[in-house]
Amino acid sequence: MARVVVDVMLKPEILDPQGQAVANALPRLGVTDVSSVRIGRRIEIEFDGEPDLDRAREIADKLLANPVIEDYAVRVESAAEVA
Amino acid sequence: MRIGVVTFPGSLDDGDAARAARIAGAEAVRLWHGDPDLHGVDAVVLPGGFSYGDYLRCGAIARFAPVMESIIDAARGGLPVLGICNGFQVLCEAHLLPGALTRNQHLHFRNRDQWLKVEATNTAWTNGFTPGQEILIPVKNGEGCFVADPATLDKLEAEGRVIARYVRGNPNGSQRDIAGITNEAGNVVGIMPHPEHAVEALTGPSLDGLGFFTSVLRALAGAAAGGQLAGGQQ
Numbered sequence: 001m002a003r004v005v006v007d008v009m010l011k012p013e014i015l016d017p018q019g020q021a022v023a024n025a026l027p028r029l030g031v032t033d034v035s036s037v038r039i040g041r042r043i044e045i046e047f048d049g050e051p052d053l054d055r056a057r058e059i060a061d062k063l064l065a066n067p068v069i070e071d072y073a074v075r076v077e078s079a080a081e082v083a
Numbered sequence: 084m085r086i087g088v089v090t091f092p093g094s095l096d097d098g099d100a101a102r103a104a105r106i107a108g109a110e111a112v113r114l115w116h117g118d119p120d121l122h123g124v125d126a127v128v129l130p131g132g133f134s135y136g137d138y139l140r141c142g143a144i145a146r147f148a149p150v151m152e153s154i155i156d157a158a159r160g161g162l163p164v165l166g167i168c169n170g171f172q173v174l175c176e177a178h179l180l181p182g183a184l185t186r187n188q189h190l191h192f193r194n195r196d197q198w199l200k201v202e203a204t205n206t207a208w209t210n211g212f213t214p215g216q217e218i219l220i221p222v223k224n225g226e227g228c229f230v231a232d233p234a235t236l237d238k239l240e241a242e243g244r245v246i247a248r249y250v251r252g253n254p255n256g257s258q259r260d261i262a263g264i265t266n267e268a269g270n271v272v273g274i275m276p277h278p279e280h281a282v283e284a285l286t287g288p289s290l291d292g293l294g295f296f297t298s299v300l301r302a303l304a305g306a307a308a309g310g311q312l313a314g315g316q317q
Contacts, residue, residue, distance in 0.1 A: 010185075014230060015256075017190050063147070066140055066176065068183045069230060 002051035003077040008065045009040035044077070051076045084109045084303050086296070087124030089154070089170075091116040091145050095132035096167065096279055103279040104128065107296035116148040126163040126207070126299050127154055129170025131223075131277055141184060141226050142172030151177060163207035163299050164271045168224055171263070171273030180264055180273045181239070182231030187224070188256025196288040197222040197254055197276050199247040199262050206269040209246050211298040218247075218291035222254050222262075222276040229257040229264075229275070239264055246272055 010016050016038045023037040043064055045056055056074045065072040086104040088111055090097045101111035112124050116134075121127070134145035145151065151173070158164045158179050166174040174180045187193060198219055201212040212218070231239070236259055239245055246263040253260050255275070263274030278292030 013232075014185065015188060015228075017186050017188050021190055063143060064139070066143065066183055068175070068181075069185060 002047045002049065004045045004047065004051045004053065004056040004074060005077050005081075006043040006045065006056060006060045006064050006072055006074050007040060008043065008060070008070050008072045010038065011069055011071055014069045084126070084300050085112050085122075085124045086110070086299070087112045087114040087121060087127045089114045089116060089127065089129050089150055091132070091134035091148060093133040093136055094130050094169070096130040096277065097132070099277075100128045100130040100167065100279040103282045103292065103296050106282050107293055107300060109296065109300055114150055116145070116150050119149040119153045121150075121153050121157060125303050126165070127157070128279075129154075129164065129166040129173050130279070131168030131170060134169055134173065137169075137226075140172075140176070141169060142174075142176040145169075145173045146176040155179060158266075158271050161268065161270050163302060165208050165295060165299070166271075166273040167277055167279060168227070168275055171275055172226070174271060174273045179271050180266055181235050182229055182264070184224075184226050184275070185228045185230050186226050187228050187254070192223070192225040193227070193254040194223040195221070195254065197249060197262075198251045199276060200250045201247050203243050203246045203265060203269075205243070206246055206265045206272050206298075207302040208272040208295045208298050209265075210301055211294045217250060218281075218294070219289040220276045220278050220281040220292045221288065224255060224275055227255040227257065227275040229261045231258065236261075242267065247274060247276075 019038040026034050060072045086109040088097050088101045104111040172184045175183050201216045204212050204214050244265050246265050248260040249262050265272045278295040281287035281289050281292030
């Protein structure tokens with residue numbers, strides 16, 4: 001199966017209150033050496049045929065990410081990830 | 084005058100928006116997300132709620148609804164459009180307004196009566212207010228934190244396109260306390276708090292919200308009379 005992975009992250013300058021809340025919870029687990037947590041979204045797209053990165057990029061730019069506040073990266077899923 | 088109110092799957096405040104339009108003296112016309120026909124309305128309200136379950140991002144999927152394609156075209160042609168709460172999010176996702184609405188900084192859903200200071204009164208939806216007027220209308224959102232890059236914020240301020248700011252407490256962390264903005268032409272307005280919930284003494288904290296709906300009727304009447312449209316620089 002031809003799978004494309006799109007990772008969407010808030011831009012570095014955009015505050016991520018969810019990530020901050022998680023970071024603030026870590027000391028309760030005894031974790032004290034984490035300075036920052038940021039939360040994004042992983043989207044998996046399966047094409048019928050060959051993975052089409054250009055099409056995936058278009059989908060990401062128009063719908064999956066909001067370029068005003070988010071960056072995205074598009075890649076074909078590696079064999080290691082599938083296994 | 085006919086004010087259209089869109090219902091998306093997951094809209095919550097379409098009924099109240101239609102009611103507010105009627106109380107202001109307009110005929111309320113219900114528009115369906117799957118129908119691109121605007122049925123000849125003179126203005127459109129995108130109501131609050133959780134269109135398409137707020138999946139992906141608030142307003143991201145609604146922006147591609149058939150009715151939105153028509154509204155985006157019409158808005159670029161001058162049709163007055165008011166986006167309230169989720170409707171504001173839809174307008175930003177549709178790039179009719181700059182910036183974006185993100186998760187409230189404190190992560191809590193905020194539901195309270197909120198004081199706003201009206202600033203720009205040269206828009207289709209705010210011409211009935213006076214600059215600096217303080218109004219009280221309900222705010223209820225989880226993702227109402229307005230963000231934009233500093234250049235965009237500076238441009239909005241320089242062009243007088245902030246229509247209202249939060250006063251006596253910012254409920255969501257919005258940059259520069261921005262509660263609502265307008266486009267360059269003044270026909271498209273987005274606001275996070277809910278004017279449609281402040282139109283009757285029985286149910287609202289004030290009648291201040293009615294001003295948005297009477298403003299657009301005044302703008303439309305001015306346009307129909309061939310005069311200077313009260314909303315905007317067209």
